[in-house]
Amino acid sequence: MLYIVTGQPAVGKTTWATRQAANLRACLIDIDDVFEPVIKAGLTLSGMNADDRESAAYKQAFREPVYEAMFAAARANLTHVPVVLCAPFTRELTNPEWTQQLKHRFECDIIVYWLHAPAAQLKKQMERRGNPRDREKLENWEHYQKYFSAEKPRCEYIPIDMGEKKNGS
Template identity: 30%
Template sequence: MTASEDSVPALPAPADPSGDNAADRLIKRTLLKVTGHPAKAEADTLLNGVIDAWRRHQGRNSSKPTLILVAGYAGSGKTEFSRFLSYLTSWTLLDKDTLTRPLVERLLVSLGGDPDDRHTELYLHEVRPLEYRCLMETAFDNLSAGTSAILSAPFIAELADPNWVSHLINRCDAEDVDVAVVWVRCDAASMREHIELRGDPRDAWKLQNWEAYAGTLNTETHPSAAHIVVDNRLGTAIALVHQAHETLNRILAGLELH
């Protein structure tokens, strides 16, 4: 059973119905489309939290801090979707690579490795856990100050680990933080195209060994933890959010003229 727009819990009407209602409806419609109209309760955390934050961003309403994990394979569209959510909410956007990459590269070199390594045992066991620790602790520093956060990272191993997920949920409960997980689903061909376009040295091994790398991707599976799926196969979801972004800019420009 899937949810329709009308089945989502009602939100308070904004003060100015002329343009604000149009913006709210567009945000709601776009998020429902790209997440496949989920019926699960965790979808309400994302939808209501984002619209409430949009209204607060425009000078209305308030809410307790929210933590959004945007997860998926390399090249799936995580960054673009995270940026869209940050645009809507003004929540802190923490991208794992932006936050930790210089330190990761220097640490790999100091350990005798390749700064662009993202696949050997050295990276996976000695460096990667530290990246995620930095990311999560930075997020909770923001949450403790009442600032919601959007985290963009693969989270492949983390979301498959029941102990990691349980610890995250318990910590959020203890600190009175809402949490939602977004899994960005994408096909291997589209991911490769995206990876090629961004031309990042850390992706060199993936492209040089694409068949072996692609063989490790399970594009039909989702995390075992409760989550919302953004279906970005063939770039569909990201195209929708780009269109919504442009339309919202036009709506806001129209409001400023009145």
């Protein structure tokens, strides 16, 4: 079984996915925990800002290889244990066929969780965590929020409301 935890940065994906993986006795593959050192090294070697996660150059160089590495790690573990993948998957969520494509690709059941919260709460949580990667997002908050359309995902998913009143996030 493959579980995919998605949502905007600072919504609480890692915390939620960690609990989910523990409850399921599943392998957790979190984009930040696993790939952050490699991404920082690559950005530094290429002369780019090590905290860049928004530029077209970053997305062109790293997005697909990192996501494909996550999928490869998932495949390697799925024969032994359930797997929880944790990443934004922003582009993938716009594909109405994504969940079905994953079922075909991995030949197993897939559950996509989409974590969401109000933009004001996300901004507060992002400010509170103080991650240097978030600086550009916070400086250009309105533009950044346009990247994450207010639309719900177009693929099959289970919504998880991370709003403060419901989850104490």
